[in-house]
Amino acid sequence: MTDQANGPRGFAMTRRRLILGGSLAGGAMIVGYAATHPAEIGGAILSGGGKDPPESAFGAFIRIDPDGQVTIVNRQQELGQGIHAGIAAIVAEELDADWARVRVIDARSNFRAYGLQGSAGSNSIASNWDLMRAAGAAARSMFVDAAALRWQVPRRLIEVRDGIVFHAASNRQATFGELLADAARQTPPQTPRLKTPDAYRLIGTDRVRRKDSLPKSTGAQRYAQDVRHPGMLIAMVAHSPRFGGRIARYDVSDAWRVKGVVDAFAIETGVAVVAETTIAARRGREALRIEWDDRAAEKRSSADLQRQYHDIAEGRSDLSPEDFAMRGEGAAPAADAIEFAFDFPYLAHAPMETLDCVAQVNGWNVKLTSGSHLPIVDQVQAARAALTLPGKVDVEVVPAGGSFGRRGILPADYIVEAVRIARRTRGRPVKLIWTREDDLTGGYYRPMSHHRVAVALGADGLPDQWCFRSVCQALLPVGGNAQAVEGMADSPYLSTARTIDGKLYTPDIGVPVSFWRSVGHSHSAMVMEHVIDQLARRVGRDPAAYRRQLYVRAGATRRIEVLDTLCEKGGWGRPIEAGWARGMAVHEAFGTTVGQIAEVRMDGGRPVVRRVVAVVDCGIAVAPDQIRAQMEGGIGFGLSAALHGKITLRDGIVEQTNFDTHPILRMSEMPAVETHILPRTTPPTGMGEPGVPPIAPAVANAALVLTGRATRGLPFAVG
Amino acid sequence: MPIELKVNGRIARVDDDGDTPLLWVLRDTLGLTGTKYGCGIAQCGACTVHIDGQPVRSCAFPIDAVGASAITTIEGAVGPEADAIRAAWVARDVPQCGFCQSGQIMSAIALLRTAPQPTDADIDRAMGGNLCRCATYNRIRAAIHDAARATATPT
Numbered sequence: 001m002t003d004q005a006n007g008p009r010g011f012a013m014t015r016r017r018l019i020l021g022g023s024l025a026g027g028a029m030i031v032g033y034a035a036t037h038p039a040e041i042g043g044a045i046l047s048g049g050g051k052d053p054p055e056s057a058f059g060a061f062i063r064i065d066p067d068g069q070v071t072i073v074n075r076q077q078e079l080g081q082g083i084h085a086g087i088a089a090i091v092a093e094e095l096d097a098d099w100a101r102v103r104v105i106d107a108r109s110n111f112r113a114y115g116l117q118g119s120a121g122s123n124s125i126a127s128n129w130d131l132m133r134a135a136g137a138a139a140r141s142m143f144v145d146a147a148a149l150r151w152q153v154p155r156r157l158i159e160v161r162d163g164i165v166f167h168a169a170s171n172r173q174a175t176f177g178e179l180l181a182d183a184a185r186q187t188p189p190q191t192p193r194l195k196t197p198d199a200y201r202l203i204g205t206d207r208v209r210r211k212d213s214l215p216k217s218t219g220a221q222r223y224a225q226d227v228r229h230p231g232m233l234i235a236m237v238a239h240s241p242r243f244g245g246r247i248a249r250y251d252v253s254d255a256w257r258v259k260g261v262v263d264a265f266a267i268e269t270g271v272a273v274v275a276e277t278t279i280a281a282r283r284g285r286e287a288l289r290i291e292w293d294d295r296a297a298e299k300r301s302s303a304d305l306q307r308q309y310h311d312i313a314e315g316r317s318d319l320s321p322e323d324f325a326m327r328g329e330g331a332a333p334a335a336d337a338i339e340f341a342f343d344f345p346y347l348a349h350a351p352m353e354t355l356d357c358v359a360q361v362n363g364w365n366v367k368l369t370s371g372s373h374l375p376i377v378d379q380v381q382a383a384r385a386a387l388t389l390p391g392k393v394d395v396e397v398v399p400a401g402g403s404f405g406r407r408g409i410l411p412a413d414y415i416v417e418a419v420r421i422a423r424r425t426r427g428r429p430v431k432l433i434w435t436r437e438d439d440l441t442g443g444y445y446r447p448m449s450h451h452r453v454a455v456a457l458g459a460d461g462l463p464d465q466w467c468f469r470s471v472c473q474a475l476l477p478v479g480g481n482a483q484a485v486e487g488m489a490d491s492p493y494l495s496t497a498r499t500i501d502g503k504l505y506t507p508d509i510g511v512p513v514s515f516w517r518s519v520g521h522s523h524s525a526m527v528m529e530h531v532i533d534q535l536a537r538r539v540g541r542d543p544a545a546y547r548r549q550l551y552v553r554a555g556a557t558r559r560i561e562v563l564d565t566l567c568e569k570g571g572w573g574r575p576i577e578a579g580w581a582r583g584m585a586v587h588e589a590f591g592t593t594v595g596q597i598a599e600v601r602m603d604g605g606r607p608v609v610r611r612v613v614a615v616v617d618c619g620i621a622v623a624p625d626q627i628r629a630q631m632e633g634g635i636g637f638g639l640s641a642a643l644h645g646k647i648t649l650r651d652g653i654v655e656q657t658n659f660d661t662h663p664i665l666r667m668s669e670m671p672a673v674e675t676h677i678l679p680r681t682t683p684p685t686g687m688g689e690p691g692v693p694p695i696a697p698a699v700a701n702a703a704l705v706l707t708g709r710a711t712r713g714l715p716f717a718v719g
Numbered sequence: 720m721p722i723e724l725k726v727n728g729r730i731a732r733v734d735d736d737g738d739t740p741l742l743w744v745l746r747d748t749l750g751l752t753g754t755k756y757g758c759g760i761a762q763c764g765a766c767t768v769h770i771d772g773q774p775v776r777s778c779a780f781p782i783d784a785v786g787a788s789a790i791t792t793i794e795g796a797v798g799p800e801a802d803a804i805r806a807a808w809v810a811r812d813v814p815q816c817g818f819c820q821s822g823q824i825m826s827a828i829a830l831l832r833t834a835p836q837p838t839d840a841d842i843d844r845a846m847g848g849n850l851c852r853c854a855t856y857n858r859i860r861a862a863i864h865d866a867a868r869a870t871a872t873p874t
């Protein structure tokens with residue numbers, strides 16, 4: 001998972017061919033990449049009608065100003081995960097810049113300059129590792145060349161530290177700013193020498209800190225919700241209460257009478273109200289009268305769907321499955337096989353900033369301001385909605401108030417909606433705002449799923465046969481449904497089995513689904529890790545020792561190391577107060593392995609978690625404090641889903657509409673988190689998602705110790 | 720008839736209807752966008768401001784109920800508690816996406832003013848209405864304790 005060509009899943013991303021370039025523009029030195037192949041995959045189409053970035057003929061990644069200020073252009077999206085700090089640290093390390101003089105800005109969407117922009121699959125650190133290191137090292141080399149020339153000394157005797165270039169023997173030194181004009185004239189090396197990890201001074205230290213904590217603590221940070229343009233209008237849309245419902249009849253006359261309402265009209269996804277203020281848009285929307293045509297709508301309830309999923313898993317449907325794991329004869333489960341079943345609900349992302357986007361359409365030109373998660377997708381979808389070329393769409397990417405996948409869906413639903421409305425306001429910018437109700441009832445959930453597992457044990461007590469029947473909607477319209485079983489199909493626990501029969505059913509349901517932080521791992525970790533504890537119990541073995549034996553058999557070295565450290569740091573096997581128990585889980589997602597031990601007690605049938613000890617192997621730890629932050633956040637997000645998370649339908653209508661009916665984790669429910677990062681010299685892997693999957697099974701495994709009862713689904717039932 | 724509001728020490732005259740929630744007057748009319756919308760029904764705390772020093776959910780507080788009371792938003796939060804809270808927030812890199820943090824900070828400042836040395840239970844109670852989807856709760860708790868220590872008057 002360290003291939004730099006790793007793109008968002010679902011995309012074909014080819015390795016860009018890049019040439020490093022440098023130049024002096026407006027007094028500043030710019031270092032970046034130029035694509036050699038104008039016709040490379042999609043490039044011509046995506047940049048059609050577009051202009052190159054303003055400063056230069058190539059994508060600027062580093063800009064150094066005469067005063068020594070280093071600006072790093074972050075082509076990844078800041079969704080809260082702190083990626084800007086990691087990217088900047090990678091550049092600053094190779095550049096030997098002064099970290100205090102480094103700032104980070106977000107790249108505008110520009111395919112020619114930055115390639116496919118998008119943060120997905122926790123790929124940001126991994127996919128930028130080689131690229132950004134090379135850019136930093138090339139810039140450093142240009143300063144060294146400039147100094148060698150100026151001082152007439154061999155370049156190998158020149159050192160750089162904290163933005164100062166120096167030659168110790170002659171006691172000469174110069175700042176980046178002082179060497180700037182000369183450095184910009186040097187040719188950047190195409191394969192600059194990179195540091196080996198033992199030479200790192202910044203990476204892996206707690207000096208790598210977020211650059212946005214101050215603006216995010218003063219109210220100054222600007223999100224899409226905060227954008228104000230002169231003449232800007234606010235829009236809201238009344239959507240069909242059922243997925244797939246269409247407008248039969250509508251009447252906007254009362255909405256028109258609301259003070260501040262400017263326009264109201266039907267668009268493809270509902271009836272839009274455009275107003276001078278947010279409150280007028282909301283009141284205007286309340287005054288709409290709409291009759292919906294539900295003939296093609298999804299009208300089933302969650303209980304109906306669950307029944308159907310169970311029927312499908314038992315073979316009582318005409319849906320044919322695909323094999324996702326096969327070994328030996330696809331034999332029926334052995335007579336003495338142990339059976340497990342799990343039900344998982346739809347889950348909403350519910351980022352704290354609801355969906356919003358500012359759009360302005362002027363003829364062929366479209367301007368968007370958005371907390372984009374996949375700017376390139378937003379650009380293409382906006383162009384389609386505005387009947388223009390992608391290169392005519394300029395996306396100003398601002399930090400998002402969370403996404404967790406919701407802002408990164410391929411139909412770019414809210415972006416398209418904003419553009420459609422902006423086409424009607426003739427050049428006036430429009431800010432589309434979804435209310436929390438729109439957000440929770442608006443679909444693109446983590447899919448609900450049902451899983452049956454049967455395991456037969458061999459004489460050695462280890463699994464000899466695994467049978468899976470999984471039922472889960474596909475996340476993408478094309479390209480299969482592999483995400484539904486990621487983490488199951490490739491589990492090391494399958495290694496000892498002589499026969500494996502994994503079947504996946506992909507039903508077609510009218511509820512839109514999408515990527516949700518950790519994707520298929522959000523349920524597969526629960527399946528595998530809770531089953532493994534129950535198997536260990538069945539044969540009277542310690543769950544840690546049982547796991548370890550399977551990892552050894554599978555040659556899963558990283559998991560062994562994570563497990564051993566976890567047992568040591570988490571006090572595995574040590575006594576704990578009466579009423580409390582420890583549960584563990586170890587899972588790998590997106591190349592990162594995480595183990596967690598949760599300390600749990602039961603309160604009226606509901607688990608209470610007081611502390612979680614976590615161990616992670618994510619390769620070189622670029623920004624350790626952000627790794628810890630993502631572990632804390634991932635555990636909180638996963639625990640929120642495990643304790644409270646569900647979206648349910650009644651006759652096709654979503655029952656959860658706001659935080660009163662859809663609780664999320666609160667301060668008092670958050671366990672203490674202690675994170676241990678394994679020291680590594682392998683290339684870094686992502687951290688935005690892998691902290692999420694293990695927490696639910698770790699808690700379920702502790703509950704199993706306390707109650708003797710297995711957990712058959714999430715969220716944990718009360719009572 | 721225009722309504723007069725005392726916001727961050729200044730008088731603002733607004734034309735909004737009296738039943739308009741304070742949140743939207745702050746954001747849309749006065750351009751004070753540091754206060755965020757997260758739910759609109761007093762369930763998330765993102766819109767927390769102070770009215771006469773009390774933390775209030777501005778999304779569910781109509782402007783005609785404000786009267787002569789003083790409104791303080793994140794932009795106008797000053798004083799020893801506010802400074803200590805902000806410094807602690809930055810020192811610990813509390814924010815992730817940051818969207819909830821204006822509200823968190825306003826609740827935390829109000830807490831420190833009433834309970835200068837809050838216990839964990841005090842924090843749970845005072846901060847229970849401020850949701851953070853990024854789950855930055857542990858850092859929030861630690862930063863409140865830091866700020867409490869920093870503002871403690873030596874005896």
Ligand code: FES
Nearest residue numbers: 757758759764778
């Ligand atoms: S927006 Fe006011 S409490 Fe959520």
Ligand code: FES
Nearest residue numbers: 817819851852853
């Ligand atoms: S920091 Fe993202 S919601 Fe709190």
